[in-house]
Amino acid sequence: MTVIEIPGSKSVTARALFLAAAADGTTTLRRPLASDDTEGFAEGLLALGYGVEREPAVWRVEGRPEGPAAPEADVHCRDGATTARFLPTLAAAGSRGTYRFDASAQMRRRPLGPLTAALRALGADLRHQGAEGHHPLTVAARGVEGGALTLDAGESSQYLTALLMLGPLTRKGLRITVTDLVSAPYVEITLAMMRSFGVEVRREGNVFAVPPGGYRAADYAVEPDASTASYFFAAAALSPGREVTVPGLGAGALQGDLRFVEVLGRMGADVRVGADATTVRGTGRLHGLTVAMRDISDTMPTLAGIAPYAEGPVRIEDVANTRVKECDRLEACAENLARLGVEASTGPAHIAIRPGTPRAAEIATRSDHRIVMSFAVTGLRTPGITFDDPGCVRKTFPGFHREFAALRAAWETGRPAPGALPGTAGAR
Numbered sequence: 001m002t003v004i005e006i007p008g009s010k011s012v013t014a015r016a017l018f019l020a021a022a023a024d025g026t027t028t029l030r031r032p033l034a035s036d037d038t039e040g041f042a043e044g045l046l047a048l049g050y051g052v053e054r055e056p057a058v059w060r061v062e063g064r065p066e067g068p069a070a071p072e073a074d075v076h077c078r079d080g081a082t083t084a085r086f087l088p089t090l091a092a093a094g095s096r097g098t099y100r101f102d103a104s105a106q107m108r109r110r111p112l113g114p115l116t117a118a119l120r121a122l123g124a125d126l127r128h129q130g131a132e133g134h135h136p137l138t139v140a141a142r143g144v145e146g147g148a149l150t151l152d153a154g155e156s157s158q159y160l161t162a163l164l165m166l167g168p169l170t171r172k173g174l175r176i177t178v179t180d181l182v183s184a185p186y187v188e189i190t191l192a193m194m195r196s197f198g199v200e201v202r203r204e205g206n207v208f209a210v211p212p213g214g215y216r217a218a219d220y221a222v223e224p225d226a227s228t229a230s231y232f233f234a235a236a237a238l239s240p241g242r243e244v245t246v247p248g249l250g251a252g253a254l255q256g257d258l259r260f261v262e263v264l265g266r267m268g269a270d271v272r273v274g275a276d277a278t279t280v281r282g283t284g285r286l287h288g289l290t291v292a293m294r295d296i297s298d299t300m301p302t303l304a305g306i307a308p309y310a311e312g313p314v315r316i317e318d319v320a321n322t323r324v325k326e327c328d329r330l331e332a333c334a335e336n337l338a339r340l341g342v343e344a345s346t347g348p349a350h351i352a353i354r355p356g357t358p359r360a361a362e363i364a365t366r367s368d369h370r371i372v373m374s375f376a377v378t379g380l381r382t383p384g385i386t387f388d389d390p391g392c393v394r395k396t397f398p399g400f401h402r403e404f405a406a407l408r409a410a411w412e413t414g415r416p417a418p419g420a421l422p423g424t425a426g427a428r
Ligand SMILES: O=C(O)C1=C[C@@H](OP(=O)(O)O)[C@@H](O)[C@H](O)C1
Pocket: 010, 011, 012, 014, 082, 155, 156, 157, 158, 161, 182, 183, 186, 297, 298, 321
């Protein structure tokens, strides 16, 4: 058995930083993710004048229910969509100040129009410097009135999450009617975490009612990242007789991406989801399947990475919004499978992958962390796979290559590799 300590969840860390900054009091975050996305979020808060202290396993945030302390600031959101969508929303709730936001070239291309249109409809003074609905943008904080709005979150659930978290900071509260919603389990994370910071959202079907009144500081432990765990679970599913256990992700986990193990189970892996840990064991069987991944699409590339080794075709459907992530992930997966000599075809919202025998090649990463980590799993069975930008894993898991190499070495030699924890390939 190999026990893997997975770093904290990006999604949970980003929400915790927002909620802590808006709360009354000092919040302690335990085991937050330290990666480019979350460090970028924390540094954005610092630029806005919030107090954030970072020690390796504990971050502390001084809440300011009245909004940012800085009268003006330039905030660079890097490549993180949570930062680029949540921070301008938080800033808009401040009572005074002018804040300029910008982001990486790819994040400038990624959309946020439905969110910024909603913020304006609620009374925020928000201007786009270039293209409408994209970074860079300026927010002149003067508080948000609140009220009723209709939102299309069919492109990104993050629009809804940002508005839900804004709700308690508005004067009247919010009543949001959602017409379409992708990545729905992420909204469940938001609702559960708002509850941990003292706010109960009333939900009736597609209508969310958020009361005004603000957040309470918390002592909050961040659970391991389920999307990151998917690479290690996939590695086990691919390796007959190998078993990976991830502690801290069990039946009570907040993240929908843990449901990726159900896909591995359907393909033939042994899967056990316990109270506080999940185990996947490779059985030597890997069936093809057709699966809709609209709810858990960050794990679409993980499945694409192991699909060539399945006994039958793998068809992944309902993942159109993976085209507006760190890259166009459907085309990135198809292009790289072709580089490996595997047949794959795409449509507007799907990818179909034929069984094959991947050969060594360089992966064109398009600077997407998930393309690297997914094809690293392919590399367990195909020696010689390399990456044109291996370092882009820093977005969510800077230690990925070290930890994955340790797992591989442990399985090849039967002993933990140098640097790995005894009996584990643990990333703390
Ligand atoms: O709210 C979140 O933390 C996230 C929501 C998802 O995005 P979309 O809702 O844009 O699909 C997911 O892909 C992203 O990695 C994190």
